[in-house]
Structures are given as C-alpha cells and as structure tokens.
Amino acid sequence: MSxxxxxxxxxxxxxxxxxxxxxGYTLVVRDANSTVVQAFVQAHPGTVAASGSADFxxxxxxxxxxxxxxxxxxxxxxxxxxxxxxxxxxxMSSADPTRTRALAAHLAGLGLGLxxxxxxxxxxxxxxxxxxxxxxxxxxxxxxxxxxxEVMGKAxxxxxxxxxxxxxxxxxxxxSAAALIATAEAIHVGAAFGIDRALIVNVINASTGKNNTTExxxxxxxxxxxxxxxxxxxxxxxxxxxxxxxxxxxKHPMTLAQKVSGMTDEASRAxxxxxxxxxxxxxxxxxxx
Numbered sequence: 001m002s003x004x005x006x007x008x009x010x011x012x013x014x015x016x017x018x019x020x021x022x023x024g025y026t027l028v029v030r031d032a033n034s035t036v037v038q039a040f041v042q043a044h045p046g047t048v049a050a051s052g053s054a055d056f057x058x059x060x061x062x063x064x065x066x067x068x069x070x071x072x073x074x075x076x077x078x079x080x081x082x083x084x085x086x087x088x089x090x091x092m093s094s095a096d097p098t099r100t101r102a103l104a105a106h107l108a109g110l111g112l113g114l115x116x117x118x119x120x121x122x123x124x125x126x127x128x129x130x131x132x133x134x135x136x137x138x139x140x141x142x143x144x145x146x147x148x149x150e151v152m153g154k155a156x157x158x159x160x161x162x163x164x165x166x167x168x169x170x171x172x173x174x175x176s177a178a179a180l181i182a183t184a185e186a187i188h189v190g191a192a193f194g195i196d197r198a199l200i201v202n203v204i205n206a207s208t209g210k211n212n213t214t215e216x217x218x219x220x221x222x223x224x225x226x227x228x229x230x231x232x233x234x235x236x237x238x239x240x241x242x243x244x245x246x247x248x249x250x251k252h253p254m255t256l257a258q259k260v261s262g263m264t265d266e267a268s269r270a271x272x273x274x275x276x277x278x279x280x281x282x283x284x285x286x287x288x289x
Contacts, residue, residue: 005062086112097163118169136164
C-alpha cells in the first residue's frame, strides 16, 4: 500500500489515523502538538513523524483534519510544492466551502488534486470506522481515494463538485445545533412546569420530536452534567456560522440559521474555548434565570 500523510492528530484524527495504520498504510504524521505526534509514532510502528514538508514527498495522498480554513490553507499551501504531481489532498476538516474551492483551484495549477471529505459521527464512530463521510470533488478523484475513505467510514456519499462536502457538513451541523437548542429549551421549560427532565426526553424519543440530541446526547451528556461528548462548542459555532454565511452567498436568508449562529457563538464566547457543545444545555438554562 502507498504512503499517506495525516495532518491533525486531534480527538477525531488520532482514531482515524490508527485505523489507516491497522489497514496497512504507511503513515507520515504531523500535528501542532509534538507530544501527541511522538506518542502516536511510538504506538504505531513504521509511522514517520514529519519534521518538514519534504517528508511528505513520497505520499500519494495527504489527509488534513484541522480546525478551520485558515489553518488548512496555510498548511496545504506550504506542503503542496513538496508533493508529487498527481497527489491528492483529502480535506476532512469542517471548512468553508468557498475557500475549499479556491484552494482546489490553486492546487490544480500545481498538478495536485483535492477532494473535501468532512465527517459526521463523533469520536465513537471515528474509533469504530463507521463515520459518515460526505465527499465533494471530481468523481475520478473520489473513486481513486474511496478505498482510503472506506477504512474510516461506513456511509460514504459523493455529494457533488468540490466544496459540496464542506457545504453539506456545515448544513448538517446547523440542523444538529438547532435541534440541540430546541431540545434544551423544551427540557428546561418542561422542568419549570413540574415535569421530570428524564421523562421529558423519554417521551420526546417516543414522539415526533425525536432527534439526535434526544437519542444520543440528552441522557448521555446533558442531564447528568457530564458535558464530555468530544465535540467542542467553538467548532459547532464555527460550523453553524459557515452554514449561515453559505445561505447569504446563495441569496437565501436562512433566518433561523442566523439566530442559531448567534446563540452558539454567544455561548461559545461565554463558556470558553474548552466547552463541549452539549454545554449549550446548561447555557440555555442559565439564560432563563
């Protein structure tokens, strides 16, 4: 199997890279945290810790799993001149779709390809290799990199031209955030009226309001005060902001998205960079006080 670069060994990136190593790929890895890199290399024989862009020169594909488009652009543009012609960037971050298209055009001028392949499912599905992956780009590039994606995901869907994956990921996360806020408000209001909080969630799960938050977050991370789902509120706020901006770019106001974006951004600023997105539940309750 070929060499693959993997940049970004965060909570999602580490289990994804682990699965690729287990599938027989030789990895060249990089992360801003050198301690994380060294620990991963020690646990995965044959893996190379990149000391610079030149270490990726033998990679047919490089996966990026990074926080935002600013970092993606900086990392990829620095790396690109060292890559062999025909290599492909598999951009799996949650990024701005318009900037992804611009980056793809830049790389095409260097003889390099790019597909955007953001993921959904959280840390547990990353560990299990069952992520949902939505892919944008040239169909031929998608088919060429599909075996790599299949190591990390189960529901892999080609959704359109480059940038479409990032667009759909942002829209999905907007819908998820809206449902979380609606669920939090419903629980707090129902409790104030005298209904048991756990019972509220159970009844919604047996009714038409059932959603990902009620099924997979309310009991597991919110009602018990754990707030440790593994997905940060800051990243959620960023994604919802991307979705709201996307609506404006295609002349669709997305009135609710603007409101959800404002709420998630406000909560993220108030709770801090380390806050888990499920802490929105507590934040919504505090606003009522």
